[in-house]
Amino acid sequence: xTRRTVVTGVGVVAPGGVNRRAFWELLTAGRTATxxxxxxxxxxxxxxxxxxxxxxxxxxxLTSQEVxxxxxxxxxxxxxxxxxxxxxxxxxxxxxxxxxxVSIGSAVGATTRLEDEYVNVSNHGRDWQVDERYASRFLYxxxxxxxxxxxxxxxxxxxxxxxxxxxxxxxGLDSIGYGHQLIEDGDADVVIAxxxxxxxxxxxxxxxxxxxxxxxxxxxxxxxxxxxxxxRDGFVMGxxxxxxxxxxxxxxxxxxxxxxxxxxxxxxxxxxxxxxxxRPDGLEMAEAITDAxxxxxxxxxAVSYINAHGSGTKQNDRHETAAFKRSLGQHAYxxxxxxxxxxxxxxxxxxxxxxxxxxxLAIRYGVIPPTANLENRDPECDLDYxxxxxxxxRVDVALSVGSGFGGFQSAAVLRRWSA
Amino acid sequence: MTRAVITGIGVIAPSGLTAEEHWRSTLAGELxxxxxxxxxxxxxxxxxxxxxxxxxxxxxxxxxxxxxxxxTRMALDDAKYDPAGHDPYATSVVLAAGSGGNEFGQKEIxxxxxxxxxxxxxxxxxxxxYAASVGQTSILHGTKGPNSVLVSEGAGGLDSLGVARxxxxxxTPAVIAGGTEAPLSPYALVCQHTSGRLTxxxxxxxxxxxxxxxxxxxxxxxxxxxxxxxxxxxxxERGAQQVYGEIAxxxxxxxxxxxxxxxxxxxxxxxxxxxxLADADVTPDEVGFVVADGAGxxxxxxxxxxxxxxxxxxxxxxxxPQGFVGRLCSGGAxxxxxxxxxxxxxxxxxxxxxxxxxxxxxxxxxxxxxxAADVVLVNARGFGGxxxxxxxxxxxxxxxxxxx
Numbered sequence: 037x038t039r040r041t042v043v044t045g046v047g048v049v050a051p052g053g054v055n056r057r058a059f060w061e062l063l064t065a066g067r068t069a070t071x072x073x074x075x076x077x078x079x080x081x082x083x084x085x086x087x088x089x090x091x092x093x094x095x096x097x098l099t100s101q102e103v104x105x106x107x108x109x110x111x112x113x114x115x116x117x118x119x120x121x122x123x124x125x126x127x128x129x130x131x132x133x134x135x136x137x138v139s140i141g142s143a144v145g146a147t148t149r150l151e152d153e154y155v156n157v158s159n160h161g162r163d164w165q166v167d168e169r170y171a172s173r174f175l176y177x178x179x180x181x182x183x184x185x186x187x188x189x190x191x192x193x194x195x196x197x198x199x200x201x202x203x204x205x206x207x208g209l210d211s212i213g214y215g216h217q218l219i220e221d222g223d224a225d226v227v228i229a230x231x232x233x234x235x236x237x238x239x240x241x242x243x244x245x246x247x248x249x250x251x252x253x254x255x256x257x258x259x260x261x262x263x264x265x266x267x268r269d270g271f272v273m274g275x276x277x278x279x280x281x282x283x284x285x286x287x288x289x290x291x292x293x294x295x296x297x298x299x300x301x302x303x304x305x306x307x308x309x310x311x312x313x314x315r316p317d318g319l320e321m322a323e324a325i326t327d328a329x330x331x332x333x334x335x336x337x338a339v340s341y342i343n344a345h346g347s348g349t350k351q352n353d354r355h356e357t358a359a360f361k362r363s364l365g366q367h368a369y370x371x372x373x374x375x376x377x378x379x380x381x382x383x384x385x386x387x388x389x390x391x392x393x394x395x396x397l398a399i400r401y402g403v404i405p406p407t408a409n410l411e412n413r414d415p416e417c418d419l420d421y422x423x424x425x426x427x428x429x430r431v432d433v434a435l436s437v438g439s440g441f442g443g444f445q446s447a448a449v450l451r452r453w454s455a
Numbered sequence: 456m457t458r459a460v461i462t463g464i465g466v467i468a469p470s471g472l473t474a475e476e477h478w479r480s481t482l483a484g485e486l487x488x489x490x491x492x493x494x495x496x497x498x499x500x501x502x503x504x505x506x507x508x509x510x511x512x513x514x515x516x517x518x519x520x521x522x523x524x525x526x527t528r529m530a531l532d533d534a535k536y537d538p539a540g541h542d543p544y545a546t547s548v549v550l551a552a553g554s555g556g557n558e559f560g561q562k563e564i565x566x567x568x569x570x571x572x573x574x575x576x577x578x579x580x581x582x583x584x585y586a587a588s589v590g591q592t593s594i595l596h597g598t599k600g601p602n603s604v605l606v607s608e609g610a611g612g613l614d615s616l617g618v619a620r621x622x623x624x625x626x627t628p629a630v631i632a633g634g635t636e637a638p639l640s641p642y643a644l645v646c647q648h649t650s651g652r653l654t655x656x657x658x659x660x661x662x663x664x665x666x667x668x669x670x671x672x673x674x675x676x677x678x679x680x681x682x683x684x685x686x687x688x689x690x691x692e693r694g695a696q697q698v699y700g701e702i703a704x705x706x707x708x709x710x711x712x713x714x715x716x717x718x719x720x721x722x723x724x725x726x727x728x729x730x731x732l733a734d735a736d737v738t739p740d741e742v743g744f745v746v747a748d749g750a751g752x753x754x755x756x757x758x759x760x761x762x763x764x765x766x767x768x769x770x771x772x773x774x775x776p777q778g779f780v781g782r783l784c785s786g787g788a789x790x791x792x793x794x795x796x797x798x799x800x801x802x803x804x805x806x807x808x809x810x811x812x813x814x815x816x817x818x819x820x821x822x823x824x825x826x827a828a829d830v831v832l833v834n835a836r837g838f839g840g841x842x843x844x845x846x847x848x849x850x851x852x853x854x855x856x857x858x859x
Binding site (some may be wrong): 080081082105133134138142143144145150151154155157158160161162164165166167168171172173174175176177178179180181182183185186187189190192193194195196197198199200201202203204207210214217221223238239241242243244245246247249303304305306307308309310311312320323440441442443444 | 515543544547548552553554555557560561563564565566567568569571572575576577579580581583584585586587589590591593594596597598599600601602603604605606607608611614618621638641642643645646647648649650706707708709710711712713714723726784837838839840841
């Protein structure tokens, strides 16, 4: 018998508001959280804007040890997991902890802490043979980003399988997809599944500067993230985390949990083309979408909302517009499509999980978040992108997609729960 | 259920630049951990990416990816499997990555802080991150099947094989799996020092010694292995000439105890082993030998020894050949799987690496031992509490004919 996965909790740490409620308010109001970078002086950089989280880990409930030991990305993951678990009402003391798994996605792990510490041990980048006497005590945790899964497992004393999934910018979709497969395959009844990244640091900004992937609209940060707009000029860096509590449906029912929706399908593919380039035909993303819908036994016309990758780079937005048409046919023109990156930026590996959280909430509350800043549609992007204002509309089936460096293409289908 | 078999092995390790070289050296008991630049480590010497990896790719990627690309090429050659001859969606890439493109990343942070942001390479965004090797491998070989990158430190190599099997069971016929690691650049080493688990010894003989009474920490090493995993039926259909073994069982647990301290007991490691055996539908008595994680610290070795005793209840032969090469983070478990498969093939179990005074109540293999085993269990642990176990089973020669 097929084991089905449902979502019973959502936790979010996102720019503009560091919990689920603030996140949803931001999205439905169509407000943007992009601003001039405050974490360091960005003056010398090509892109000087980002969507930053105003995050206080202690206020978020972390112990001082957890803060001291961990990079910001792991702190985000812990805060989001806390909120998701609280909301799910899951009593871990009454749960078989052997059957609780952890799957956390991250594209760049502890990159910020690794860079900060490097400045110390290398005497501001002067010495190649670095001096370990200046290294902080917990640098190994930064080197191996598996520490994020470890911290979650240790905080909640879970004993099921644990892993970090790191497939670049599709990490968040892939980690939740992996969690879903753990339930399907009987390896877990509950999965704390999500993703986190905190890449707003000089090296991350510099590496995307070098390939002109990020927006240089520095004089107008609030309107810099412009997916599908004709004047878009790249993505705006973001940070954050989201965690979903995935649960085998009978497990959720037995404890009388509120079920938000079902994870009905997940698939990914590689484009085998280029590390950063995309072919305009969207072929492989379309394959992933078709596979995910097939697992859900849904016709393309059943899709009521598409949460797009919509990063705001020239090629991405055309690539996925083509992928939607290829996979959904004529229905692509009828279904609302939006990119929340217009408001919360692109938090690399985390965003896939944050976007799935938005899909869960769209199904729950019947509101489709808009694509902010969409003034003049790119003529090659000719779908209904829900410009500027949220739309009240029942959502039964939400499709979320992601695309990332390395050629990764992922798709997940969430469906309103019905037995 | 679809059976997943391993049909190709590629190795880049301190013990050799091919699987057979590694195997010969391992059986000969050659110690490849050496004292370089004030510490013990297992370096891959004589490895030149040139000739094994396209020069254009070399400048875009880190040493860790070079090793991965080279090992993949050898594994595909060994399996006589060319992804280009198949539907592009019929092949997947799933590798483990523990720490990413260390040397490349250090170079670029150095460039940024000493010369400014314009000095940062256009390749930093695609070379350093953990998915670089999988992305480059899929592009080089034109593979479009489902992918993943597993990060669970030392357990990652086994976890990648667990995911490979899931992908095969969901209908993709072939998966390139395993992993390599290159954590010997200066900054990566400093990071490892802070874990408190490295040996302080300066003499290779008294350094990393899994299960030795005088174990005092591990020496880091580089390299790993890549394996070609296939659905048995499609391997038969294409006329695959060899099957090293079947991934018969796999399981993973987490101690969920403390991010640094060893687990209070071996419950979760033992549970991973039992679950993997149950998954493979074999009893502990059917297991010929165990390739242990062999962490090389007294507490961690004692925990694994207790887990092995608890699961087997008899003196099962135990080896940990990684004592010869050091701990290769996520490359280590993949290499141990390669070694285990070669041991099954040749009916000989290699010795525990660098063991001089056995310190645990185990049947530790001291010299290569003739043993016609059909089943082997491989353990791997990752820093922080990851436990993974895999059960590999000899795949009968006539098995492929039946699969067809």
